[in-house]
Amino acid sequence: MIKNKPLILVVNDDGIESQGISFLSSVIREIGDVFVVAPHLNRSGASHSMTLNQPIYLEKINERKNEFICSGTPVDCVKIAMKKILPRKPDLCISGINHGSNHSINGLYSGTLHGAMEATIHGVSSLAFSHLSYSDTINFQPFGSIIKKMTHSVLEHHLPQGVTLNVNFPNINFNQIKGLKICQQGKGCWSEEFKYVKKNKSKTFYSISGEFKSDFNDKKSDSWALKNNFISIVPVTIDSTSCLTQELNYLEYEF
Amino acid sequence: MIKNKPLILVVNDDGIESQGISFLSSVIREIGDVFVVAPHLNRSGASHSMTLNQPIYLEKINERKNEFICSGTPVDCVKIAMKKILPRKPDLCISGINHGSNHSINGLYSGTLHGAMEATIHGVSSLAFSHLSYSDTINFQPFGSIIKKMTHSVLEHHLPQGVTLNVNFPNINFNQIKGLKICQQGKGCWSEEFKYVKKNKSKTFYSISGEFKSDFNDKKSDSWALKNNFISIVPVTIDSTSCLTQELNYLEYEF
Numbered sequence: 001m002i003k004n005k006p007l008i009l010v011v012n013d014d015g016i017e018s019q020g021i022s023f024l025s026s027v028i029r030e031i032g033d034v035f036v037v038a039p040h041l042n043r044s045g046a047s048h049s050m051t052l053n054q055p056i057y058l059e060k061i062n063e064r065k066n067e068f069i070c071s072g073t074p075v076d077c078v079k080i081a082m083k084k085i086l087p088r089k090p091d092l093c094i095s096g097i098n099h100g101s102n103h104s105i106n107g108l109y110s111g112t113l114h115g116a117m118e119a120t121i122h123g124v125s126s127l128a129f130s131h132l133s134y135s136d137t138i139n140f141q142p143f144g145s146i147i148k149k150m151t152h153s154v155l156e157h158h159l160p161q162g163v164t165l166n167v168n169f170p171n172i173n174f175n176q177i178k179g180l181k182i183c184q185q186g187k188g189c190w191s192e193e194f195k196y197v198k199k200n201k202s203k204t205f206y207s208i209s210g211e212f213k214s215d216f217n218d219k220k221s222d223s224w225a226l227k228n229n230f231i232s233i234v235p236v237t238i239d240s241t242s243c244l245t246q247e248l249n250y251l252e253y254e255f
Numbered sequence: 256m257i258k259n260k261p262l263i264l265v266v267n268d269d270g271i272e273s274q275g276i277s278f279l280s281s282v283i284r285e286i287g288d289v290f291v292v293a294p295h296l297n298r299s300g301a302s303h304s305m306t307l308n309q310p311i312y313l314e315k316i317n318e319r320k321n322e323f324i325c326s327g328t329p330v331d332c333v334k335i336a337m338k339k340i341l342p343r344k345p346d347l348c349i350s351g352i353n354h355g356s357n358h359s360i361n362g363l364y365s366g367t368l369h370g371a372m373e374a375t376i377h378g379v380s381s382l383a384f385s386h387l388s389y390s391d392t393i394n395f396q397p398f399g400s401i402i403k404k405m406t407h408s409v410l411e412h413h414l415p416q417g418v419t420l421n422v423n424f425p426n427i428n429f430n431q432i433k434g435l436k437i438c439q440q441g442k443g444c445w446s447e448e449f450k451y452v453k454k455n456k457s458k459t460f461y462s463i464s465g466e467f468k469s470d471f472n473d474k475k476s477d478s479w480a481l482k483n484n485f486i487s488i489v490p491v492t493i494d495s496t497s498c499l500t501q502e503l504n505y506l507e508y509e510f
Binding site: 044050051058073075076080083111117177181184189197202205234236237242244248249255 | 297299301302303304305306310312330334335362363364366369372405409412415420432433437439440444447449455457461462488491493494495498499502505506510
């Protein structure tokens, strides 16, 4: 049981102006003392990148709500929050709610998930929430009670060391949702299209768009769960070692 | 056995001007048909980030050597190489040689490793090489034969699906190196320092520096291997699902 009010860091990658972080922080304020540290701009696709070789800035934008913006990436936001803002190590870090999918391979590109993973590296239990709709205006309201229940559960049980929860909400009417399911990361791949924009001397400019190809047949996967009206929860690890190390012994030798 | 000359994509995160990619591509040209696609600037710390919401450019800088620069991240370089440059799907993608360590948790921040991992997502066997020295001028020469031997091995055996090799060279005299060792990702964490730079109205600017804290006691880890004069090879996976999913069943329920 949590005796004192927990200290909770809220971050995202869509930036401080997004509806997702505004709703998330309002819900989490019912549970704990909340500090919000978000990128000043949309940093979608930032993954686990951090800012090197140039300064970043921090600005308090709301004293009463403990809200800050940072010119860095989501990972920078977590790092600077822990060193320059929070009064102590937080009990939890919650990231999101992302406007758009972070299931399957998408998590690898996601600043939402990797902001939370940075807190995990520092020994803080962390969750990332995403909604499969890319719309700027999503009715997050029905998800509030689920987020609160999950937050209470994680505060009570803690997560295993090195594990972050990657939670995705399906883009369907809330009353169609069947439940919450622990899943494995589904298989998938983006196929990009590079559209010609202009030529400037020897430089050719392209805009990037893409189509996501996913395998929805694996019933253990988050892709299957979401397609079948479940909220998916993938426990992701900061240890990226493959379990197939023994298949690679042919590469090992001594001089 | 490889019958035809293999097609090999070479990328990095330090940028086209770095000594590491220059040496790597010259070595790999002895094995296959090489295309080099590198960021136009240093993109260290880019992780698996990609450019969204703005165009990127591509520029051929050396016709004879098939060398290109791209204004995007290492992941963008791989994506655009596969769609706009390479005549077919490559047989291999090799990233590096990075000037600086990518062992332990550092891989998570690394554009070098994640460039290679992007190719893995597209079903291409991929390797990332890093040298523990951050110097701009490293004597890479002695590592040439090791890189060639490993490249031949991977071309012959292929890597398991979804696996990238994260290879780190220790920063010692070459004749002190004991061999190559398959390892697990070591435990470690950066402790950052944010140094005050200036204040501009309500924005406070900081520069980031940090100290890396690593656990060198685990004999299975890359950190141990490198400290004990081995070249470390960590097979990393693009599937970040934790093996601890069963410990989290308390989060699962149906409505």
